[in-house]
Amino acid sequence: MDADPVFKALADPARRALLDSLRLRGGQTLSELMQGHAMSRQALTKHLDILEAANLVVSERRGRERLHHLNPVPIQEIADRWIGRFQAGPLRALADLKKSLEDQDDDH
């Protein structure tokens, strides 16, 4: 996983506010997002591009509009990387140890 774009996207409070807003109400258009956030259309588009590049926002075309959704999967992947794997390492080490011990038995 390339986590850099995710951390960069999350480093800006305005972009985190956009994610909060999409968490509360998914599928917002650019105009709807502009109403809730005091920024120009140009600034909003730039922030959304960064969030989309990080896969934190997914947009889909509906007629003439573009609907924006929060995609929390990259944040889950970051959590799994440092929390889930913490357990995975020792478990895999144990599995590998068991396998190598059993393989030695086979050699006898």
Place this chain on the structure above:
Amino acid sequence: MTTSRFLYVTYIRTTPEKLWEALTKPEFTRIYWHGVTHVTDWTPGSDWKLVFADGRVADSGSIVEAEPPHRLVIAWQNQFRPELAAEGVSRCTIEIAPQGETVRLQVTHEIDADPSKFIEAVSGGWPAILSNLKTLLETGAPLPMANEAPKD
């Protein structure tokens, strides 16, 4: 009536065929679906069930569309929490598209209720399942997960 609609997207270094297999074969799904199993033959019109390890049915419905290895649509209704079951049948669309050296997996879950308790419930589950699926396909080992079967 308004619709609640959630999208989940992940990019996995694999092939559409392997991803389809991981999404539909019980020996794979059991590993990354928190111990629940899909019971279905994955053909359009067939029944579909999500079953806890202890045999209770979590959700049920039917396969609406199945185009291996690109698209899967499930008519999906909760069965173990009455307030979620009362919202009726949701629609889960799974789309697989190759993108460069990865495969883009999109899960869209929607229901004709807004706000929706059902969508709220699945929105906590999908990111963990997709992250776990990605780990399984890219490293061959899933993350260890607690069995999350809810209590009655």
